[in-house]
Amino acid sequence: xxxxxxxxxxxxxxxxTRLARLRGEPPLQLRHTxxxxxxxxxxxxxxxxxxxxxxDLRIEIEVGAGAVLCVRTVAASIALPGRDGARSRVSITADxxxxxxxxxxxxxxxxxxxxxxxxxxxxxxxxxxxxxxxxELICGRHGEQPGNAVISTSVGYGGAPLLxxxxxxxxxxxxxxxxxxxxxxxxxGSLLHVDPTLASAGPQVLxxxxxxxxxxxxxxxxxxxAADAHSLRGYLEP
Numbered sequence: 001x002x003x004x005x006x007x008x009x010x011x012x013x014x015x016x017t018r019l020a021r022l023r024g025e026p027p028l029q030l031r032h033t034x035x036x037x038x039x040x041x042x043x044x045x046x047x048x049x050x051x052x053x054x055x056d057l058r059i060e061i062e063v064g065a066g067a068v069l070c071v072r073t074v075a076a077s078i079a080l081p082g083r084d085g086a087r088s089r090v091s092i093t094a095d096x097x098x099x100x101x102x103x104x105x106x107x108x109x110x111x112x113x114x115x116x117x118x119x120x121x122x123x124x125x126x127x128x129x130x131x132x133x134x135x136e137l138i139c140g141r142h143g144e145q146p147g148n149a150v151i152s153t154s155v156g157y158g159g160a161p162l163l164x165x166x167x168x169x170x171x172x173x174x175x176x177x178x179x180x181x182x183x184x185x186x187x188x189g190s191l192l193h194v195d196p197t198l199a200s201a202g203p204q205v206l207x208x209x210x211x212x213x214x215x216x217x218x219x220x221x222x223x224x225x226a227a228d229a230h231s232l233r234g235y236l237e238p
Contacts, residue, residue, distance in 0.1 A: 001048075002056045003028045009040050009100075011066030016040075020064075028057060039068035044106065046077065051090055053082020053116060061094040063102045063129075070103040076229075077107070078141070079149060081114035092121040098128035105238070108136040108187075108229050111169060115147030127158035128196050131219075132238050136189035138229050139169050139182070146186075148172045155192065157217050163192060185209065185225035187232040194219040210235040 005028035008021035017040040024030040027048035033041050044059075051057055063069050079088055096102045102123075111117060125131055135153065139146035148170030155163040167188065169176045182188055196218045204212040210224035224235035 001027065001050075001052070001054070004058045004060070005030055005044070006060045006062075007042055007069065007071065008062045008064075009067040009069040010064040017067040017069060028059065037068075039070050039101075039103075041070045041072065044071065044073045046073070046075065049078070050080055051077065051088035051117065052080050053084070053088050054086040055082075055088045055090075057088075057090045059090070059092045061092070061102065061104075063094070063096040063100040065097040065099040067097075068101040068103075070105065073106040075107055076110055076138070078110045078112050079115040079117035079147065080112050081116070081147060085116065087116040087118055089118045089120070092119075094121075094123045096123070096125045096129040096131060098126040100126075101130040103132040103238070105132065105134050106136075108138050108189075108232075109149070109151075110138040110141060111146040111149035112141055113144045113147050115149065115170075117147065117149045119149070119151045121153045123153075123155045125155065125157045125162070125194060129157070129194070130196070131155070131192065131194040133192040133194075134189065134236055134238075136187070136229070136232055136236065137167065137169070138232075139177075139186045139188075146170050155194075157194060157219070160217070162194070162215060162217050162219055163221065165190070182225055185227060187227065187229050188225045189232055189236050190224070191222040191236045191238065192219065193221075193238075206235055
């Protein structure tokens with residue numbers, strides 16, 4: 001299955017944000033869910049199981065100057081194997097103008113046994129833009145080993161690289177469950193915070209398996225591992 005979802009958020013001139021475009025294709029259904037704030041909140045609703053092997057799903061996001069957009073999902077996504085062993089792919093591209101803000105706060109991605117999944121995110125921030133970007137990966141459902149999953153994220157700020165990171169788990173990645181990567185943990189994730197007003201601070205230990213690190217530029221990154229999704233989320237709440 002191939003599908004495209006597109007969100008364009010613009011300032012409405014009244015200290016709020018309007019959605020200039022909100023378009024989805026099954027299984028990427030979009031719903032505007034106003035919360036009474038000046039931000040526009042959109043929930044992504046999966047209208048079918050998956051992503052399944054062979055799916056190619058794309059999400060495009062554009063946030064204009066002065067606009068604030070929050071994107072959430074209503075449930076976790078479960079990457080599932082296809083009949084022919086084909087890879088599933090989810091691609092997210094986002095552009096945020098100066099003075100704009102994007103909050104990408106979805107539920108977890110679960111790499112089910114037998115899956116072959118690739119998630120690629122590319123975010124470009126103009127100087128003066130703000131970002132909250134959360135990613136969480138759960139390695140297998142209860143009592144099962146994960147399939148193969150690759151999570152790759154690239155973020156630029158003001159035309160320069162800010163973050164480049166990639167994680168591979170599953171049987172095709174030797175050592176993914178060794179002490180140099182996840183060890184005994186079956187949940188891992190990160191929360192990237194970019195804000196031009198962010199005060200400079202050194203590394204901060206948040207727990208036995210979580211740390212906040214400053215990045216070059218007005219940004220910090222929380223990286224964490226945990227035994228389960230609930231414990232992981234405790235480290236990655238904005």
